[in-house]
């Protein structure tokens with residue numbers, strides 16, 4: 368591999384098209400990515416960003432068009448060829464081997480290991496590589512046991528271990544905390560300065576605008592534009608993505624519920640072996656309650672225990688007046704206590720099954736009891752939710768795995784709604800979702816509250832909680848330590864409170 372010349376075209380696509388069944392995922396796209404640039408792809412859910420990344424990385428073969436590497440057209444571009452030419456992809460849906468360690472995953476299939484070199488030194492090599500980027504991963508930890516954010520870091524190290532010169536990062540920051548996001552942006556800049564091309568697919572437009580050199584906007588499989596970041600505003604980007612103006616990011620917060628009403632769910636001093644050290648909160652009918660904390664502060668762990676996935680080791684959970692401390696997820700679902708996981712694949716969706724079947728699975732118990740199970744009923748229920756959330760394509764018979772990342776998120780939400788929640792726990796509900804669809808999900812949250820449902824919201828985008836929640840609890844190191852009314856404070860004040868009590872965490876620059 369020659370030393371990269373800054374600005375040289377590394378990979379060029381000419382008139383590339385790609386179809387999946389009835390969907391034209393890419394429609395005659397031409398594009399080049401260059402040495403020494405961070406090139407962002409933005410666009411709505413289903414616009415074709417991941418597909419484009421996968422064509423660059425050889426994972427998908429184009430139906431039509433050409434792939435040129437260093438200005439030479441390459442026949443039958445595939446992952447092995449791509450790897451040989453230094454192209455790597457960090458996929459949106461992570462592809463790690465759960466039962467192997469961090470170090471094993473990072474070096475799996477990398478050149479030296481194939482020849483049996485340095486096998487025993489995997490951990491040391493991992494630490495050396497990690498030191499360059501400062502992730503601080505434990506080389507011997509099993510990937511299965513890592514949080515998504517850490518799994519994402521493993522993927523990033525994997526591509527670094529391969530000395531890639533084109534690295535496609537498909538939503539690499541979607542589950543990272545602010546500080547980690549800043550680290551990743553720094554890493555992207557380092558890679559760029561070394562002459563690599565980083566393709567950065569993201570829905571975080573602020574991050575894109577701060578880090579990218581050029582931005583390609585995709586819409587309905589077409590490349591709408593490619594512009595220098597210095598020449599575009601956020602407003603222009605959003606309009607180009609959506610093909611229309613966005614009417615405000617947030618809907619109006621619903622009126623605060625009756626504060627004297629009995630809580631639907633009350634959690635008192637909950638503890639678990641997974642790092643919850645004393646969390647207390649409650650939610651009333653029609654109330655949106657946020658848990659504000661950093662990634663890893665124990666919010667997810669606590670709610671998993673409330674729902675019954677993990678066990679409580681102490682404290683109490685009372686749901687609609689009933690002791691809920693020993694309940695299983697099955698009990699919770701049947702009683703309308705619904706948890707929408709941040710990990711849509713592990714805890715949420717069966718990828719091979721259709722959207723309709725996935726939705727039916729959630730509501731099965733209830734409607735079986737009512738004796739009205741029929742495919743037709745299933746269909747209309749599923750279609751109702753899917754269209755309310757503007758799933759695209761709006762075809763509920765397609766397997767979930769065929770949908771883009773953001774549309775899978777909508778399927779997961781539809782599934783939760785079909786279970787007829789009384790209390791709904793939403794863990795990062797807008798992860799990977801485009802700006803237009805985010806607004807749809809916010810409207811949904813508001814509507815749920817207006818219908819008297821209790822909503823518990825976790826989001827690493829603190830603004831979401833600040834704009835939607837009636838009340839929020841501050842969480843750090845497995846404990847709730849304060850309560851705020853978002854309407855009466857500012858996100859800056861809250862962040863200060865959050866960071867102030869965790870001396871080892873500093874606010875991101």
Ligand SMILES: Nc1ncnc2c1ncn2[C@@H]1O[C@H](COP(=O)(O)OP(=O)(O)OP(=O)(O)O)[C@@H](O)[C@H]1O
Nearest residue numbers: 387392412413414415416417418769770771772773
């Ligand atoms: N393996 C597949 N099988 C069938 N259809 C697919 C497949 N991959 C993508 N598609 C379809 O191609 C279109 C483009 O999907 P793609 O994943 O590229 O979108 P995206 O821009 O990455 O969206 P998101 O922001 O939601 O991740 C979508 O309509 C999707 O349903």
Ligand SMILES: [Mg+2]
Nearest residue numbers: 417459771772
């Ligand atoms: Mg995608």
